[in-house]
Amino acid sequence: MSGRPGTGPEASGIPNVLSIAGSDPSGGAGIQADLKSIAACGGYGMAAITALTAQNTRGVTGVHTPPAAFLTEQLESVAADVRLDAVKIGMLANVEVIRAVGAWLEGLRAQASAAGCGDGGARPPAIVLDPVLVATSGDRLSGSGSVAALRRLLPLVDLATPNLPELAALCGRPVATDWAGALEQARELSAGYGVLVLAKGGHLAGKECPDALVGPEGVLLEVPGERVDTPNTHGTGCSLSSALATLFARTGDWARALVLAKAWLRGALEASGQLEVGGGHGPVHHFAALWSGAGVPREEASLDTWWNGIADLRESIDGLGFIRQLREGTLARADFEHYLAQDALYLQTYGRVLSQASALAPDLAAQRFWAQSAHGCMVSERTLHQGRLELADGALPAVVPSATTTGYLNHLQAAAASGSYPVLAAALLPCFWLYRDIGARLAAGNRPDHPYADWLAMYSSPEFDEATRQAIGWVQAAANTARPAELAAMRTAFRESSRWELEFFDQRPEAATRAAVPGPATAARGS
Numbered sequence: 001m002s003g004r005p006g007t008g009p010e011a012s013g014i015p016n017v018l019s020i021a022g023s024d025p026s027g028g029a030g031i032q033a034d035l036k037s038i039a040a041c042g043g044y045g046m047a048a049i050t051a052l053t054a055q056n057t058r059g060v061t062g063v064h065t066p067p068a069a070f071l072t073e074q075l076e077s078v079a080a081d082v083r084l085d086a087v088k089i090g091m092l093a094n095v096e097v098i099r100a101v102g103a104w105l106e107g108l109r110a111q112a113s114a115a116g117c118g119d120g121g122a123r124p125p126a127i128v129l130d131p132v133l134v135a136t137s138g139d140r141l142s143g144s145g146s147v148a149a150l151r152r153l154l155p156l157v158d159l160a161t162p163n164l165p166e167l168a169a170l171c172g173r174p175v176a177t178d179w180a181g182a183l184e185q186a187r188e189l190s191a192g193y194g195v196l197v198l199a200k201g202g203h204l205a206g207k208e209c210p211d212a213l214v215g216p217e218g219v220l221l222e223v224p225g226e227r228v229d230t231p232n233t234h235g236t237g238c239s240l241s242s243a244l245a246t247l248f249a250r251t252g253d254w255a256r257a258l259v260l261a262k263a264w265l266r267g268a269l270e271a272s273g274q275l276e277v278g279g280g281h282g283p284v285h286h287f288a289a290l291w292s293g294a295g296v297p298r299e300e301a302s303l304d305t306w307w308n309g310i311a312d313l314r315e316s317i318d319g320l321g322f323i324r325q326l327r328e329g330t331l332a333r334a335d336f337e338h339y340l341a342q343d344a345l346y347l348q349t350y351g352r353v354l355s356q357a358s359a360l361a362p363d364l365a366a367q368r369f370w371a372q373s374a375h376g377c378m379v380s381e382r383t384l385h386q387g388r389l390e391l392a393d394g395a396l397p398a399v400v401p402s403a404t405t406t407g408y409l410n411h412l413q414a415a416a417a418s419g420s421y422p423v424l425a426a427a428l429l430p431c432f433w434l435y436r437d438i439g440a441r442l443a444a445g446n447r448p449d450h451p452y453a454d455w456l457a458m459y460s461s462p463e464f465d466e467a468t469r470q471a472i473g474w475v476q477a478a479a480n481t482a483r484p485a486e487l488a489a490m491r492t493a494f495r496e497s498s499r500w501e502l503e504f505f506d507q508r509p510e511a512a513t514r515a516a517v518p519g520p521a522t523a524a525r526g527s
């Protein structure tokens with residue numbers, strides 16, 4: 001999913017990104033949203049205005065469209081002077097305007113091929129088309145005949161980002177009612193017009209909000225996402241498409257740009273309540289991350305990137321006989337009890353380390369989260385283990401910690417001893433995230449007569465899901481403001497804990513017997 005070779009900013013590393021879009025005077029959508037998004041994502045933003053709208057967070061009351069020839073004049077003026085690394089196209093109010101943009105794009109292409117693209121000559125910018133037809137409020141933003149004209153624009157762009165109604169209109173089909181239907185329409189559009197398509201889940205019903213890059217053969221990358229519970233979704237399409245254009249210009253890869261843009265937009269949606277703008281669908285908080293000190297989206301600070309970076313370990317965990325047998329309910333009781341005994345030993349020290357994260361936390365809310373997690377670990381999970389292992393309250397299983405249990409706990413205690421809250425939080429996260437991930441798949445095999453039904457239910461419960469979501473949020477917040485060396489240490493700690501999780505699931509009873517070496521974990525357990 002890389003772009004054309006060489007596309008991207010020159011020496012400064014700051015790409016020049018042009019938005020060709022309408023004006024939203026309330027600032028949440030159109031060129032205003034685009035310029036904020038481009039700046040928030042690390043680009044230099046420019047805007048050629050296609051139309052003036054009179055609108056606010058409740059709706060659109062008027063549209064004024066200047067002559068298409070004047071748009072062409074704006075585009076030619078900017079392009080004659082400024083190197084364009086990416087272009088985002090938004091609201092094009094009528095067929096004449098769409099044709100003017102199409103003619104300008106063809107001119108750019110012709111210039112690039114005449115100059116010998118790739119040989120040090122002018123390169124065409126990456127083009128993102130957000131085919132705006134109707135605003136969130138339901139008001140039309142493009143006139144009749146626009147759909148056919150937009151279809152002719154598609155082969156001239158690199159990526160199209162229609163929402164579900166726009167996708168359906170471009171395909172000439174009814175609006176998709178589920179994600180599978182949306183992906184199929186996106187594939188059809190991609191194959192029909194030779195363009196990469198971003199299928200967007202914003203208009204789906206339900207708590208999931210996925211997006212997917214789709215090519216002529218089907219899905220290239222799907223990025224899942226939970227729906228943020230907010231009315232402030234005005235301009236999400238404009239913001240995402242300009243963020244994508246900017247981040248593609250910075251990374252040269254659509255998949256990497258999407259992962260970063262989606263995480264950034266999520267933060268902007270979550271922080272939208274901090275703004276007090278209008279009484280309808282308010283804007284997202286484009287600068288939430290920037291103003292919090294996190295800076296522009298960085299791949300190395302994105303937890304989605306970390307998660308993708310442990311795909312090999314996750315695959316290995318999924319492939320373990322232990323996990324398969326646990327799901328099927330065929331795991332031998334002795335094996336399960338061995339695992340539980342080691343887990344009980346692990347959790348006692350893990351609870352202490354969670355308490356240390358609370359002690360190191362930078363603010364009261366984070367302090368409370370880690371303290372509650374320590375409490376949850378010590379009470380609920382120990383209760384489950386004690387019940388299954390038939391232990392008296394507070395008693396530990398009469399086994400020695402395995403080399404794996406000891407090694408994992410040593411790693412966590414070393415993170416705590418480093419005194420760095422971000423590093424410790426990162427080290428603690430896989431025990432939430434990997435369990436939630438595995439728990440969701442294990443839960444699919446759960447049934448009332450499953451021998452380990454209560455255990456499977458705990459790790460797929462809404463409470464554990466929520467705790468994991470919050471843990472991810474706290475670690476992401478810490479990563480956002482971490483300096484490069486600390487960020488690298490966080491990522492190493494996260495991967496190392498994930499590797500220990502794999503080993504923990506893979507340990508065998510005989511390995512534990514061999515490895516009865518008391519280490520620091522044992523000492524901590526006894527105190």
Ligand SMILES: Nc1ncnc2c1ncn2[C@@H]1O[C@H](COP(=O)(O)OP(=O)(O)O)[C@@H](O)[C@H]1O
Nearest residue numbers: 163200201202203209211227228233236237240
């Ligand atoms: N409530 C929400 N929570 C999380 N992401 C959302 C939410 N609403 C929209 N999005 C995301 O915003 C982007 C724009 O989506 P969509 O609403 O489908 O397009 P448009 O704004 O063009 O109508 C997509 O990445 C989508 O997943």
Ligand SMILES: Cc1ncc(COP(=O)(O)OP(=O)(O)O)c(N)n1
Nearest residue numbers: 022029030091135136235236237238
């Ligand atoms: C001037 C202008 N352009 C585009 C839109 C539609 O914006 P979009 O990002 O698709 O967001 P929604 O408002 O539909 O969520 C607009 N309203 N005004």
